[in-house]
Amino acid sequence: MARPQPRFPEPDTQPFYDATKEHRLTYQQCNSCKNVVFYPRAHCTACGSRDLAWKDSKGVGTVYTYSVVRLNRHPAFAPLGPYAVAYVDLDEGFRILTNIVGVNDPLTDVKIGQRVKVQWEDQESGIALPMFAPA
Amino acid sequence: MAAQKRDAAIVGIYEYPLRKAPGVTPLQIKADCAAKALADAGLSWKDVDAVYDAQDGAGMSGLSLPEYFGFKPNVIDTTAVGGSSYEFHASHARRAIASGKAKVALLTYGSTAHSDSRAIGTGGGGMGAGAPSPLDNMQSPYGMTLIANYAMVAHRHMHQYGTTGADLARIAVATRAHAVRNPEAVQAMTDLLYVGTGEITVDDVLGSRMVADPLHLLDCCMVSDGGGAVVIASADVARDCKKKPVWIIGSGEATKYSENGGDLTVSAAAQSGPVAFGEAGVKPSELDIAMIYDSFTITVMVMLEDLGFCKKGEGGAFVSEQRLRWDSPLKPALNTDGGGLSSNHPGMRGIFLLLEAARQLRGESTSQRAGAKLAVAHGNGGMLATSHTGGTIILAAD
Ligand SMILES: [Zn+2]
Numbered sequence: 001m002a003r004p005q006p007r008f009p010e011p012d013t014q015p016f017y018d019a020t021k022e023h024r025l026t027y028q029q030c031n032s033c034k035n036v037v038f039y040p041r042a043h044c045t046a047c048g049s050r051d052l053a054w055k056d057s058k059g060v061g062t063v064y065t066y067s068v069v070r071l072n073r074h075p076a077f078a079p080l081g082p083y084a085v086a087y088v089d090l091d092e093g094f095r096i097l098t099n100i101v102g103v104n105d106p107l108t109d110v111k112i113g114q115r116v117k118v119q120w121e122d123q124e125s126g127i128a129l130p131m132f133a134p135a
Numbered sequence: 136m137a138a139q140k141r142d143a144a145i146v147g148i149y150e151y152p153l154r155k156a157p158g159v160t161p162l163q164i165k166a167d168c169a170a171k172a173l174a175d176a177g178l179s180w181k182d183v184d185a186v187y188d189a190q191d192g193a194g195m196s197g198l199s200l201p202e203y204f205g206f207k208p209n210v211i212d213t214t215a216v217g218g219s220s221y222e223f224h225a226s227h228a229r230r231a232i233a234s235g236k237a238k239v240a241l242l243t244y245g246s247t248a249h250s251d252s253r254a255i256g257t258g259g260g261g262m263g264a265g266a267p268s269p270l271d272n273m274q275s276p277y278g279m280t281l282i283a284n285y286a287m288v289a290h291r292h293m294h295q296y297g298t299t300g301a302d303l304a305r306i307a308v309a310t311r312a313h314a315v316r317n318p319e320a321v322q323a324m325t326d327l328l329y330v331g332t333g334e335i336t337v338d339d340v341l342g343s344r345m346v347a348d349p350l351h352l353l354d355c356c357m358v359s360d361g362g363g364a365v366v367i368a369s370a371d372v373a374r375d376c377k378k379k380p381v382w383i384i385g386s387g388e389a390t391k392y393s394e395n396g397g398d399l400t401v402s403a404a405a406q407s408g409p410v411a412f413g414e415a416g417v418k419p420s421e422l423d424i425a426m427i428y429d430s431f432t433i434t435v436m437v438m439l440e441d442l443g444f445c446k447k448g449e450g451g452a453f454v455s456e457q458r459l460r461w462d463s464p465l466k467p468a469l470n471t472d473g474g475g476l477s478s479n480h481p482g483m484r485g486i487f488l489l490l491e492a493a494r495q496l497r498g499e500s501t502s503q504r505a506g507a508k509l510a511v512a513h514g515n516g517g518m519l520a521t522s523h524t525g526g527t528i529i530l531a532a533d
Contacts, residue, residue: 003276003277003278004275004276005275005276006267006271006272006273006275006276007267007271007272009267010267010268010269010272012269012272013269013272013273016273017272036395038395039269039272039273040273041269064291064399065287065288065290065291065294065399065520066287066290067279067282067283067286067287067289067290067349067350068347068348069278069279069280069282069283069347070344070345070346070347070348071280071346071347072278072280074278076278077278080278083278085277085278085279085283086287087287087393087399087520089395089396093395093396094395095393095394095395095396095397096273097273097274097277097279097393097521098277099278112290112291112294129276129277
């Protein structure tokens with residue numbers, strides 16, 4: 001069974017997921033006050049301006065925190081075995097919820113402060129999910 | 136303490152005794168508890184003129200709850216902010232009473248989460264209900280269970296401050312010691328098939344199954360059925376009630392959510408706590424009783440710090456001093472009913488924090504702290520890492 005997928009129409013996150021089809025990790029920055037906005041929205045969370053620019057991230061960041069999930073009854077995750085859920089701080093100044101992949105054993109190989117780089121997981125729906133592996 | 140306002144007091148309380156209650160509905164539990172809390176106060180069904188509800192029994196409950204109960208309240212408040220809803224309700228009831236809009240406010244809660252077999256903590260990442268939301272769209276693909284949400288805070292707390300699993304475990308150990316003294320909690324653990332219903336050790340917690348690193352099974356609350364009711368009344372009504380009033384002397388409300396560059400080890404309590412303590416004119420160190428939402432051990436650790444019982448990051452050292460037990464010479468005693476960890480957690484525990492705090496200040500707890508005069512009830516609603524609410528209520532004995 002597939003992972004839960006983002007659902008549309010949902011205009012705030014539509015441009016973000018459109019960009020994932022080209023494996024571009026995008027975020028927004030306010031043209032008025034330069035605040036970095038993430039997750040995507042139509043307004044700046046610092047000043048309320050609706051004048052936001054979409055930017056491409058280099059996809060490199062640091063693990064802020066994580067947990068290794070041992071038990072999830074959802075059928076998409078139950079067969080995975082232990083997997084790491086994490087918040088990653090991208091170098092451009094935004095924090096994303098994601099999974100840490102590309103490690104032998106998530107129980108020992110994921111660390112707070114670890115440098116990681118985006119790794120895309122293509123989905124049947126055509127979008128891709130940004131996950132992160134050790135840089 | 137001389138300048139405290141004493142406009143409103145908890146005058147009636149009732150906790151539904153069962154944690155496994157097949158065949159009843161949340162609405163039935165609410166109405167049953169309402170009648171018994173009013174009887175505890177010496178008040179009647181027709182005295183209620185303000186209704187507070189967290190939408191746990193029925194949708195659009197500002198309409199449906201008065202109709203089901205048979206009330207015609209002048210004040211209706213359906214603030215639904217998860218497990219802290221009842222601290223918000225107590226705060227709002229106090230305001231409504233102080234302003235003269237109401238005299239007798241009723242808060243009720245009912246849940247059949249256990250009998251419904253809801254996998255609250257380990258379900259997850261799921262979606263599909265309701266309209267799509269931007270936050271759901273960014274989170275749901277990654278399988279973050281509710282427990283993992285809290286576990287991420289625990290990991291960061293350990294990284295930032297050197298907190299250990301043993302520090303967290305001490306919270307579960309103290310809480311269980313209180314549960315063992317509470318017959319309803321012992322029955323709860325029995326009915327919910329706990330492996331053991333006696334006292335536990337730090338090693339028991341650390342040796343229990345890891346659910347989401349670094350949280351073990353015994354760091355997590357139960358999923359029970361249950362409910363309760365609280366009656367809050369004006370000072371003039373309170374004087375004629377059956378039991379001594381428990382005064383609401385301070386309240387605070389706040390939200391906290393994940394932000395770019397934010398500190399996940401800080402909760403909404405860091406905002407709601409100072410407001411409530413400031414209004415009450417008391418310091419955390421004066422508090423005899425801390426009823427703090429223990430969905431998980433880390434929840435308590437973070438909130439003890441944020442409420443100001445100790446400095447940020449020093450929760451590990453603070454809980455290691457044996458101070459949390461009911462019979463400790465140190466303040467405060469924590470979750471003396473057995474908490475969500477070992478007595479009662481049907482999904483939204485906030486009402487039980489008010490109930491046990493009131494019992495302590497009346498002298499009615501099964502783990503009574505001698506001479507308890509001041510208590511805090513701090514509720515947490517939502518998800519600690521993603522977004523949550525905090526509601527702080529400071530209570531004083533008559
Ligand atoms: Zn701005």
